Amino acid sequence: MKRLILSYVLVTLSWVNVGFAEIVPLTLLHTNDFHAWLLPDEQGRGGAAIIAGYYKNVRAQESNVLILDAGDMISGTPISSLFKGDPIYRVLNHWGIDAAALGNHDFDYGWQRMKTYREIASFPFLCANAFVAGSDGANHLLADAEYKIFSFGALRVGVIGVIAEWTPTMTVRDAVRDVKFIPSIDTLKRLVPLVSNQADLVVVLSHVGFEHDQKIAKETPDIDLIIGGHSHTLLKEFVKINDTIIVQAGEKGRFVGRIDLEADTAANQFVGFTYRVLPVDANLSPPDPDTEAIVREWENKVSEVVDHPLGEATETLSKNDMILLAKLAFLEATGADYAFHNSGGTRGGLPQGPFTSRAIWNLFPFENTLLTTRVKGNKIPNGFLGKSPIEPDQEYLIVTNSFVRDQWMQFFPKFPRMDWTDTGIDMRDSVMRHIEQQKKIGWIRLVR
Numbered sequence: 001m002k003r004l005i006l007s008y009v010l011v012t013l014s015w016v017n018v019g020f021a022e023i024v025p026l027t028l029l030h031t032n033d034f035h036a037w038l039l040p041d042e043q044g045r046g047g048a049a050i051i052a053g054y055y056k057n058v059r060a061q062e063s064n065v066l067i068l069d070a071g072d073m074i075s076g077t078p079i080s081s082l083f084k085g086d087p088i089y090r091v092l093n094h095w096g097i098d099a100a101a102l103g104n105h106d107f108d109y110g111w112q113r114m115k116t117y118r119e120i121a122s123f124p125f126l127c128a129n130a131f132v133a134g135s136d137g138a139n140h141l142l143a144d145a146e147y148k149i150f151s152f153g154a155l156r157v158g159v160i161g162v163i164a165e166w167t168p169t170m171t172v173r174d175a176v177r178d179v180k181f182i183p184s185i186d187t188l189k190r191l192v193p194l195v196s197n198q199a200d201l202v203v204v205l206s207h208v209g210f211e212h213d214q215k216i217a218k219e220t221p222d223i224d225l226i227i228g229g230h231s232h233t234l235l236k237e238f239v240k241i242n243d244t245i246i247v248q249a250g251e252k253g254r255f256v257g258r259i260d261l262e263a264d265t266a267a268n269q270f271v272g273f274t275y276r277v278l279p280v281d282a283n284l285s286p287p288d289p290d291t292e293a294i295v296r297e298w299e300n301k302v303s304e305v306v307d308h309p310l311g312e313a314t315e316t317l318s319k320n321d322m323i324l325l326a327k328l329a330f331l332e333a334t335g336a337d338y339a340f341h342n343s344g345g346t347r348g349g350l351p352q353g354p355f356t357s358r359a360i361w362n363l364f365p366f367e368n369t370l371l372t373t374r375v376k377g378n379k380i381p382n383g384f385l386g387k388s389p390i391e392p393d394q395e396y397l398i399v400t401n402s403f404v405r406d407q408w409m410q411f412f413p414k415f416p417r418m419d420w421t422d423t424g425i426d427m428r429d430s431v432m433r434h435i436e437q438q439k440k441i442g443w444i445r446l447v448r
Contacts, residue, residue, distance in 0.1 A: 233250070
């Protein structure tokens with residue numbers, strides 16, 4: 001049955017003798033980069049309970065359903081930060097997920113927590129290219145398995161999980177220390193032939209990003225479908241490269257991807273294939289009451305920490321505005337002369353009006369601290385905010401966050417690594433203290 005999804009797509013409908021056919025339908029539902037957004041956002045988009053309700057309805061309506069997630073379930077909201085990701089898996093157990101990939105942010109609280117996540121989750125994690133060395137000297141999978149075969153009557157579906165091999169460049173150093181990441185394409189070239197011999201449909205559950213998914217499709221034959229994550233790409237229509245279909249469903253549970261296909265196992269071909277991306281809102285499904293209850297239980301624990309008034313944005317602030325504000329907060333918290341903050345450490349902007357601490361937790365979700373060091377002016381890279389002009393031979397105190405320290409050569413390859421002092425000041429706390437003092441924040445106008 002291999003290689004026939006695209007032939008269906010291209011010729012619209014494969015001929016089949018219905019009188020002798022054994023038609024096996026399959027509905028495949030997928031999400032990616034949920035990032036712990038259990039609640040709908042300000043526009044009513046997303047929500048774990050709505051997705052759970054929709055998934056349960058589909059399971060009740062369709063005979064064969066496969067539910068997959070392409071990684072980064074955690075890290076992005078206060079509930080994940082305060083409880084190190086655990087409640088997210090407890091909630092998402094209500095989705096009825098069949099398998100999930102590992103994402104780079106699933107390591108944010110340290111690779112050692114993977115054991116806890118595997119114990120909590122009712123579904124297996126699939127990742128074929130991340131290992132840790134055991135006491136026996138052998139490499140051991142961090143996930144439950146490299147791949148899994150699912151059977152729906154006569155139809156067999158093989159699902160392989162892979163993660164970006166450059167995860168160490170996107171994660172704080174200690175979180176992935178001792179983890180070995182193998183190139184995803186090399187891994188798939190090893191596994192796809194093996195899985196193809198066991199399955200009619202080969203699916204790669206990928207957390208490498210849309211750009212790299214396309215490279216996988218070009219370089220690795222015999223993959224029918226890539227369900228992607230990491231790049232937060234919303235593909236409203238599938239992309240086909242060679243004989244491989246690529247899909248991805250955005251971020252934060254705002255969309256669910258749905259594939260409906262029919263396989264004629266007697267004729268060894270697919271006779272139907274449709275793909276849709278469905279907005280997650282009140283129109284998709286009523287929320288599942290059980291999921292809603294457990295979300296409320298956990299959010300009540302978080303609310304007393306994060307749902308109190310913090311400040312007011314006098315105008316709509318962009319992500320760049322918030323990055324500048326973070327740099328000012330770093331300077332204020334440490335007394336440094338110059339500050340740098342990475343773009344990826346801030347997840348968006350703020351709408352005009354009053355806001356609570358939760359908004360800052362959402363914008364600065366990572367558990368980083370502030371570090372300082374002293375350097376001469378001619379050793380300060382571009383991008384550091386501070387007074388002007390810089391005197392080349394004068395010594396200055398500079399500050400950044402612990403992620404930038406760990407990934408220094410990625411940000412500033414022409415500048416040598418430096419010896420930093422960890423102040424112990426939480427990065428997010430410094431931003432909130434700055435806002436508490438200012439009360440109102442607006443556009444930051446730099447004067448040179």
